Structures are given as C-alpha cells and as structure tokens.
Amino acid sequence: MTENFKAPEGWTELDERAVDTVRVLAADAVEKVGNGHPGTAVSLAPAAYLLYQDLMRHDPTDPTWLGRDRFVLSAGHSSLTQYIQLFLGGFGLEKKDIEELRTWGSKTPGHPENFHTRGVEITTGPLGQGISSAVGMAMAQRRERGLLDPDAAPGESPFDHFTYVIASDGDLQEGVSSEASSLAGTQQLGNLIVLWDDNEISIEGDTSIAFTEDTAARYEAYGWDVRTVDWTNGGTGYAEDVAALKDAILEGQKVTDKPTFIRLRTVIGWPIPELAGSHSVHGAKLGPEGVAGLKKAVGFDPEQTFQVDEDVLAHTRGLAERAAAVRADWEQGYQAWRSANADRAALLDRLLARELPDGFAEAFPTFEADEKGLATRAASGKVLADLAAVMPELWGGSADLAGSNNTTMKGEPSFLPAELSSSEFAGDQYGRTLHFGIREHGMGAILSGISLHGLTRPYGGTFFQFADYMRGAVRLASLMKTPATYVWTHDSIGLGEDGPTHQPVEHLAAYRAIPNLSIVRPADANETAQAWKATLERDSGPVGLILSRQAMPTFDRTEYAGAENLSQGGYVMRDASTGAPEVILIATGSEVQYAAEAQKRLEAEGTPTRLVSMPSVEWFDEQSEEYRESVLPASVTARVSVEAGIAMPWHRFLGAHGRAVSLEHYGASADAKTLFREYGFTAEAVVEAAKESLAAAGA
Numbered sequence: 001m002t003e004n005f006k007a008p009e010g011w012t013e014l015d016e017r018a019v020d021t022v023r024v025l026a027a028d029a030v031e032k033v034g035n036g037h038p039g040t041a042v043s044l045a046p047a048a049y050l051l052y053q054d055l056m057r058h059d060p061t062d063p064t065w066l067g068r069d070r071f072v073l074s075a076g077h078s079s080l081t082q083y084i085q086l087f088l089g090g091f092g093l094e095k096k097d098i099e100e101l102r103t104w105g106s107k108t109p110g111h112p113e114n115f116h117t118r119g120v121e122i123t124t125g126p127l128g129q130g131i132s133s134a135v136g137m138a139m140a141q142r143r144e145r146g147l148l149d150p151d152a153a154p155g156e157s158p159f160d161h162f163t164y165v166i167a168s169d170g171d172l173q174e175g176v177s178s179e180a181s182s183l184a185g186t187q188q189l190g191n192l193i194v195l196w197d198d199n200e201i202s203i204e205g206d207t208s209i210a211f212t213e214d215t216a217a218r219y220e221a222y223g224w225d226v227r228t229v230d231w232t233n234g235g236t237g238y239a240e241d242v243a244a245l246k247d248a249i250l251e252g253q254k255v256t257d258k259p260t261f262i263r264l265r266t267v268i269g270w271p272i273p274e275l276a277g278s279h280s281v282h283g284a285k286l287g288p289e290g291v292a293g294l295k296k297a298v299g300f301d302p303e304q305t306f307q308v309d310e311d312v313l314a315h316t317r318g319l320a321e322r323a324a325a326v327r328a329d330w331e332q333g334y335q336a337w338r339s340a341n342a343d344r345a346a347l348l349d350r351l352l353a354r355e356l357p358d359g360f361a362e363a364f365p366t367f368e369a370d371e372k373g374l375a376t377r378a379a380s381g382k383v384l385a386d387l388a389a390v391m392p393e394l395w396g397g398s399a400d401l402a403g404s405n406n407t408t409m410k411g412e413p414s415f416l417p418a419e420l421s422s423s424e425f426a427g428d429q430y431g432r433t434l435h436f437g438i439r440e441h442g443m444g445a446i447l448s449g450i451s452l453h454g455l456t457r458p459y460g461g462t463f464f465q466f467a468d469y470m471r472g473a474v475r476l477a478s479l480m481k482t483p484a485t486y487v488w489t490h491d492s493i494g495l496g497e498d499g500p501t502h503q504p505v506e507h508l509a510a511y512r513a514i515p516n517l518s519i520v521r522p523a524d525a526n527e528t529a530q531a532w533k534a535t536l537e538r539d540s541g542p543v544g545l546i547l548s549r550q551a552m553p554t555f556d557r558t559e560y561a562g563a564e565n566l567s568q569g570g571y572v573m574r575d576a577s578t579g580a581p582e583v584i585l586i587a588t589g590s591e592v593q594y595a596a597e598a599q600k601r602l603e604a605e606g607t608p609t610r611l612v613s614m615p616s617v618e619w620f621d622e623q624s625e626e627y628r629e630s631v632l633p634a635s636v637t638a639r640v641s642v643e644a645g646i647a648m649p650w651h652r653f654l655g656a657h658g659r660a661v662s663l664e665h666y667g668a669s670a671d672a673k674t675l676f677r678e679y680g681f682t683a684e685a686v687v688e689a690a691k692e693s694l695a696a697a698g699a
Helices: 011-035 036-041 045-055 080-089 095-099 128-150 167-175 173-187 216-222 242-254 287-296 310-316 319-340 342-353 374-385 438-454 465-479 507-512 524-539 563-566 589-604 618-624 625-631 648-654 671-677 683-697
Strands: 070-073 162-167 192-198 227-230 260-265 370-375 394-398 433-435 458-461 487-491 518-520 545-547 552-556 571-573 582-585 608-613 639-641 659-661
Touching: 011 036, 011 045, 011 080, 011 095, 011 287, 011 310, 036 045, 036 080, 036 571, 045 080, 045 162, 045 242, 070 080, 070 128, 070 192, 070 618, 080 095, 080 167, 080 310, 095 162, 128 162, 128 167, 128 173, 128 192, 128 342, 128 465, 167 192, 173 342, 173 438, 216 260, 227 242, 287 582, 319 618, 370 374, 374 487, 394 487, 438 458, 438 465, 438 487, 458 465, 465 487, 465 507, 465 545, 507 518, 518 524, 518 618, 524 545, 524 563, 524 589, 552 589, 563 571, 563 618, 571 589, 571 625, 582 589, 582 648, 582 683, 589 608, 589 639, 589 683, 618 625, 618 648, 639 648, 648 659, 659 683
Parallel strands: 070 162, 162 192, 192 260, 227 260, 394 433, 394 458, 458 487, 487 545, 518 545, 582 608, 582 639, 639 659
Antiparallel strands: 370 552, 571 608
8 A cells, every 4th residue: 555644554454454344334234224225335445435534634523624625425325435434433423323224313314414414514315416516615615715815825725625526327427417527627626536436337237228428538528637547457357456546536636727537447346245246236235145245255254243343443533633633734724824814814704603794784775666667687686796895705607697697796707717718707716706507407506515615605597497407406405405596587477588488387386395495586676685685694595586587666665565574575565555454465576566556456446455575485484473464364365366377386375265366377479568468467367366356255
C-alpha cells in the first residue's frame, strides 16, 4: 500500500479485517431483515473504507463541522456502504443499528436520509439524484469561497474542500445525472470527485441489455478529468488494488479546472463464492449458504453473526484522533482568516446562524395601486434586484429562461469560468447568476445540493409547465424539507399564444399534492414581494412561487387588506359590507381580480360578500383553527373558488354547496384576454357561480 495512508504503519492486517468486517456485516444485516442490497456493499467495502478512514476530511465527533468534505452515496440502495462506515468511524451508529437495518424506528432506513441519520449529508433514493445534487454542493462551495475568502491561493482557504460521490450504473443511466454532469464540466468544478462503481449489473441483470455506451468517453466529452482503475484486470482476474484507487483520487485532487470521474471496474458481490458477479446479489439477501461462503472466504466464523472484533473497532474509531489532528491544523488557518477578515467573519457567523441581514425587511419594494398593473414575474424580478445588495447569500438563475422568468439580478455577474462569458452574460468563478441551461431536472437537484451545503440560499426558474421535468428533484427536496425556491412562471392559460403544450392546467393541484412543498400564487405585485419575504423568513422546506406572464392589477391596499397578510396563506382581502358574509369568494393569482370585481357587483345587488385571497393553501393550513375559522367560517356554506386550473384542491373548502370557477381541460393557442373570456374567467362567471352556490345553500 502507498505510504500516504494516515495510519503510520500503512494498510495493516487490522485494516484488512476491518474491510472484511464491512462485508460480513452487510451480508448479515440483509439476511436478518430479509431484504436489501448486499452485493455492492460487499464489493465496494475497500473503496468506502479508503474514503472514510483515510482520504476524507471530516470529524466523527462533529459531522456538521464547517471544514468537512462532503460525501454523497448516490447509489443510495447500497445504504450499508455508508452505514457501516458511520458505525466503524464512530459517527453515532452502533452495531445494534446495523442489526436493525430497514426496520421500524431504526437509524438505518432502506436509503440514507439526512434528516434521520447522523453523518448523512443528503437523502438519496431515486437514482441520479445524488450525483446531480453533489454538483450543487460543489457549486455552493465555490460560491461560498467567493463570498468569504476569494483571494486565497487554491487549496489554501479554510473553505476549500472536496465533494466525493459513489455512483452506480443506474445513476449514470438516469437522464438527470447527464444534465448535471454536463453542467459540472462546463463549470470546471475541480472540487468534485465521482467514483463510478462499474460492475455492469442492475436489477434486470447485465447492463449490456440497455447500457452499452462508452461512459468514460462521455464524461471526457463533458469536460471531466477521467481515470480508470480496473480491479478485474481486464476480466482476467480480480485484485482490489486500493493503492491504485487512492493514487487516482489524489491525482484527481490536483486537477483544479475539471471535475474528476474515476471508473472503478469491480465485480459486484466479490468475494462471495458462486454469487459474485450475479445480479442476484444486487437486491436480495444472499441466503444461508451465500453468507456462510462469504465468511469462510474472508476468514470469519460462519457460525457467528454481526461479528465485530474489539481490536478492529478500536482501530477504526481511531479516526476521531486522526480527525482531531487534521481539524486542529484547519482551525489554525480558520482563526487566522477570522482575525484578518472581521467583516467576512461576521457574514459567516450570520450565514451559519441562518439569520437575515440588517435592512432585510426594508429592502422589499412596494408597488402603487395600478389598474393596468404588472406581471408577477416582473414584480419578482424587481424584488430580486432590490434584495441583491442586502442579501449576498441569495443567488440563482434559470433553465435558459432568464428573460422570461426575470431571475437575473441586475448588474450581478454570472457564475461561470470567466473565459465562458458571453456578450449577454459576463461572469467569473465566484459570480451570482446561475445558468442551468435547458436542464430543469438537473436544476432541481442542483438547487437541493446548494441548499444542503449550508450557507447560501438558491433559487431557480422555469415555466410552470416544465416543472414536470424536475418533479423528481422537487419531491426529494420536499422529503428533506430543503429550503430551495422555485420560480415557476407562465402559470396558466394566461401565457397565451404558445398554446396547450405550455399552459399548465393540472399543475397547481399536482404540486399541492406533494407534502412539505409550499405553493404560493400571489395576486399582485405586492403579494409577490411578500411571498419572497415570507419564503426567506420561513427558511424551511421548498417553495414554488407561481407567477404570471401577463400583467394583472396592483390592488389599492387602502381599499383592500395589506399584502403582508400573505404570510398566513389565506386572508380576508376585503370583507362583506355588513361584516357578516352570505357568500365567500376564494381566489388566487391572476383570478383574484375577477373575484374582486364580482364582489363589488354582488354587494351592489345587496349580497354581503367576502373576498379571500388564498395564495398558499399549505401556509393557510398551518394557521390555528381559530384563524382559519375567522377567514372561512363554517356557518357560511355558499362559497366560490376561482383559479385557472383544475378544481381538485378546492373541494375541501367548497363543501356541498360550493361552486368552482376552474379549468378542467387543456387550453388553446390565443391571446390571454381571449382565453380567459372564452373559458369563463370573468367577473360575470364568478357572480353566476356565487348565485348558484347561494341557491344550493338555501340562502
């Protein structure tokens, strides 16, 4: 073994036994629960051990240490690959937790979950999400360095570190990984190192039936530093040359202008007799003979289960002592930086505390009442422009739709290698404006990675219709309660002539169905400003801002309730003249204007009518029962919802007597004014629906 192992004696017999302990623990854990993925955990044991015990800079006593490297197990199905290293390294898991794999209440669920298991950086389940989010982590590290220590020489800043990924064949087959990996090459992310476990096996067997490309060449074409370590010796034998793998990683660390992609040729399940190389070891228990055969092959007692020798555990938990020495060196540089950079240190302290900056509340624009008004996408752009100087941690961009999404902060440089600047967008490696390209799914995963990295607050935009292309990443962000912001514009048939392929109809209902995701559809420019304010103040869970292409009136807030009420999700925008409504109109977004006009007409006809703006059903649901009752009293059963989408989410508010002014079919290619008129989004239609509801309620 190479001389540069942390352990001064090099790769000892204890290290060898520790690696074999990983193998038998993986086999025993899956065997006990009766399901799981043992094969990769067995064959990748040396690689994972190398990363955790030697190469990665981390501290098992403090897994959230600021100076740590990041590790992403993109092959999340092989959760034992990470769990056993967390156990051996002393990160908080114990043998009991390995024994309780995939069982109720255990610390070791079927896939790693960052909100559940100490030492796990990210939840990985759907393949491709981990490696794609890791690109975001690497981007975040560079942006953070630019905010805090931009002038330090490469490798000399306390904010320099690597993001390591273990990826599977399946990860690289998913399209999202291609999107993110392509962008990583363009961004020249030298702080990202990916180990591809090239074992040519997936659930359906040999990958030759569906995956035959030259993947290493593809990554070279993306602009990555590509290396190969072949433990199969070209198929002629098998030798776990860990020294070669370490050398490849160390050489990759030296390449500062390209991410590194290491193709590690392995045999899944090696050295399990009879089963190594078979897809049967991928996602099923080995069976008693398979487990016994593995234990005999590595010199363990087949009669024992979950065998962990005391000297092995003492050796691997020596990681804490080695980490303490590394951390002490880092701390010296960190304190020197703090002493020399008082203002930046104060910024770091604020970012670590997730505190909002001074002047935050005052930074938001207010918009004068205007019948012609402003598109909420345009209002959002003005909000971002005003926030730019106050909130340096806020950054983002668009999936090639910046001009339409209004996601570019005016005057801010782009985040890209300076030589890639264009006539439209000039930038540098520490810039602020993100360009995701036409890669919605990759953008979603990258936003999660940026947010999970910990210091900055990202946003990304596209048309709401195209949110479907990023739904997998959005769902995972929602599961993790990751505070990423999605700027989803062109929110309805109001986008007009592009037609039904671009007009979201079912999307509001579909995205409201995702737990932990907040959907916010503001009614005018001032609600849009308050939507941004509330989102940044909450700092919990992803938020989809649903914004219009077309202009809509800016309400006179001396006539209507203040837009700051948006933070409650729904509020009485204007009450009935008597204070005792007979009918309630509930509307969102661009349709609030029609409900507002309908309220005036109903009041003029003598019907006391309440107007409720409901920009966020999720935030309204969070309010107290008393508040919700004050807005939507149960005694008033005549109700109308008004939204240019399918009515599915509104029936629970409407009850038996309510009526929905909605869109239950696809749109058409025409201007917005025509479409709203033809599809019944008018004050007249709302008045008619109100009268029907009143009649049904017996009023």
